[in-house]
Amino acid sequence: MRLPAKTEPSSVVIAEPLIAQLVSTQPNFPLALQTPLEPTYDIRATGKMGLGMFAKCDLKPGDLILAERPALVYPNHFTSSNRELEAVFCVALEDMRVQDRIAYRKLAMSAFRSPTIGDLLRIATANCFQLPTNPPGGPNQRWTIGDYRAVYLDTSRINHSCSPNTVADFDFPSFSFIVRAVREIQKGHEITTTYSGALSKRNVERSLPFPCGCSVCTNLAALALSDSRRVAIQSYTPWSLVNRLESSIDKPDKLFADMVLIVRVFDDEGLQSLASYPMVLDLAGRLAKMLGKQTLADKQTQNAEMFYQMRPWYTQLKKFVDWLFGPEGSMPDRVRWAVSHFEEFEYLVEGWRN
Ligand SMILES: C[S@@+](CC[C@H](N)C(=O)[O-])C[C@H]1O[C@@H](n2cnc3c(N)ncnc32)[C@H](O)[C@@H]1O
Numbered sequence: 001m002r003l004p005a006k007t008e009p010s011s012v013v014i015a016e017p018l019i020a021q022l023v024s025t026q027p028n029f030p031l032a033l034q035t036p037l038e039p040t041y042d043i044r045a046t047g048k049m050g051l052g053m054f055a056k057c058d059l060k061p062g063d064l065i066l067a068e069r070p071a072l073v074y075p076n077h078f079t080s081s082n083r084e085l086e087a088v089f090c091v092a093l094e095d096m097r098v099q100d101r102i103a104y105r106k107l108a109m110s111a112f113r114s115p116t117i118g119d120l121l122r123i124a125t126a127n128c129f130q131l132p133t134n135p136p137g138g139p140n141q142r143w144t145i146g147d148y149r150a151v152y153l154d155t156s157r158i159n160h161s162c163s164p165n166t167v168a169d170f171d172f173p174s175f176s177f178i179v180r181a182v183r184e185i186q187k188g189h190e191i192t193t194t195y196s197g198a199l200s201k202r203n204v205e206r207s208l209p210f211p212c213g214c215s216v217c218t219n220l221a222a223l224a225l226s227d228s229r230r231v232a233i234q235s236y237t238p239w240s241l242v243n244r245l246e247s248s249i250d251k252p253d254k255l256f257a258d259m260v261l262i263v264r265v266f267d268d269e270g271l272q273s274l275a276s277y278p279m280v281l282d283l284a285g286r287l288a289k290m291l292g293k294q295t296l297a298d299k300q301t302q303n304a305e306m307f308y309q310m311r312p313w314y315t316q317l318k319k320f321v322d323w324l325f326g327p328e329g330s331m332p333d334r335v336r337w338a339v340s341h342f343e344e345f346e347y348l349v350e351g352w353r354n
Contacts, residue, residue, distance in 0.1 A: 008033055009100065011175060012092040013073040015148065023172060031174040034067040041065060041191055043157045048213055052190050053158045059185040061272070062306045065166060067176040070150035071100045072124065089124075090117045103153050125149070127156040129168075129177065129195075152177060161192035161214040163270030168193050169311055180310050182272040199230070199271055216270075229269045236262055236276045238317065239345060241283060242324075246339045249332045252290050259284035263300075278307035278314055282321045290331075320345075 008030075013020065023029070039056050040063070046052035059065065072092055093101060108115035108123045115123070128149035155168075155177050168179045185191060195208060216226055248254050262280050266272060285300030308318045324334050338345055 009069045009071075010097055011069045011071065011073060011150075012095045013070075014075065014088055014092055015073065016075075019148075023175070026173055029173065029175070033069065033174055033176050034064055034178065036064045036066065041154075043154060046159065046190065049159045051157045053154070055185045055187050055189050055191055058187050059181040061181055061183055062310060063181045065179040065181060065191060066154060067171070067174065067178045068152050068155045069176050070152050070155075071096060071104055072151045073148050074124070074150075076130070076147045076149055086117050086121060089121050093117070093120065100153060104151070107153070124151045127151055129155065150177070155179065158191060158193045159214075160195040160208065160212065161190075162194070162199055162212065162216040163214070164192045164194045164199075164273050165189075165270070166191060166193050167273045167310055171312075182307075182310070183267075183270070194273065199274060226269060229265050230271075232265055233269060233271055233274070233276075236266075236280065238276055238279050238320075239342070241276065241279060242335060242338050242345065245283070245324075245335045249335055252287050256284060256287035256291055256293075259287060272307075275314070275317065278304050279317050279321060281307060282318070286321070286325045 013023075015023070040059060041053045042056050043051055043053055074089065074092070093104070096104065104120070105115065107127075108120050111123060112119045128151050130147065130149055150170075158166075158168075158179070165181060165183055165185050166179050167182050168177060170176075171178050179191070179193070181191075192214070217223075219226075244258065245255060248258075259280055263277075263284055266274065266277050266280065271277070281300050282304035285297050285304055288294075288297035288300060304318075308314045324338065325331050326334060
């Protein structure tokens with residue numbers, strides 16, 4: 001399947017017919033690619049991790065860094081040892097836009113003198129990003145037949161960090177990967193992402209296929225502190241936050257102080273990309289409002305709003321917090337209701353993940 005054409009970059013997608021149909025029959029598919037106001041990045045050597053992506057201008061939280069269509073999408077089960085699949089891959093390469101194919105081959109040439117299809121496939125496998133499991137049509141529909149990997153000419157140059165300074169999501173309506181800053185990134189600094197999503201442990205302890213050389217894992221002097229903060233962060237799930245509210249429901253000042261402290265732990269550890277972060281900001285803002293701290297409330301609420309807008313599925317989280325703090329005075333009862341209805345909570349708030 002070739003997606004889409006006209007003036008924008010197209011993608012070569014190797015997919016089961018059902019998935020191809022689901023994707024390509026979305027209304028007005030594909031929506032136009034979003035573009036940043038000015039060029040936001042350069043790609044150059046990092047010194048120790050091959051190529052990397054670097055900020056070309058100062059970026060602030062929420063800024064769009066790039067929205068890129070994949071050059072190639074293929075099923076997870078592709079391996080370079082499978083001759084039949086190699087043949088399909090070969091056809092896909094031929095089908096790519098000429099300039100994409102040249103850039104892709106150039107990338108392969110930097111690793112192999114004269115790349116074969118098998119080499120290209122190996123490069124693709126080493127440089128891919130996994131597509132999320134939520135297909136178009138809402139969180140309850142699934143990619144039922146396997147998962148997919150995508151190779152991007154630029155996005156695939158973003159290195160992993162255990163404190164990533166971006167969030168990235170695949171956007172089905174525009175068929176592009178959208179990367180946004182989650183904190184300030186100064187011009188010249190490296191733009192990073194996470195390859196594993198779960199960052200409550202450093203990836204050096206996880207299953208990355210390479211020893212992690214990110215700034216967290218190589219700062220040996222700060223590792224013990226980082227580990228202890230991550231143990232704490234691991235416990236701040238949306239569900240545990242609701243339980244925390246319930247356990248001190250009559251002490252909004254204590255709860256507010258707690259939330260401010262939790263925000264600081266996320267910030268100190270550089271983990272603003274985790275899903276609980278906007279919720280903690282929002283809870284801090286709502287509690288500040290209850291306590292009459294209007295300036296603080298406005299600041300936290302504005303910040304939470306900006307994060308909620310970064311990722312479509314955060315809307316669910318926002319709606320839940322909106323409901324929790326409903327009409328004045330209703331919060332304690334609603335919190336008590338929520339803690340006794342875990343299944344409904346999971347369906348409403350965590351449903352997007354499944
Ligand atoms: C998606 S590519 C990223 C771009 C890559 N550096 C390049 O030169 O094209 C993934 C590869 O980059 C390297 N890499 C990315 N993040 C790394 C990290 N935190 N530590 C060490 N190597 C990393 C690994 O070799 C990995 O297989």
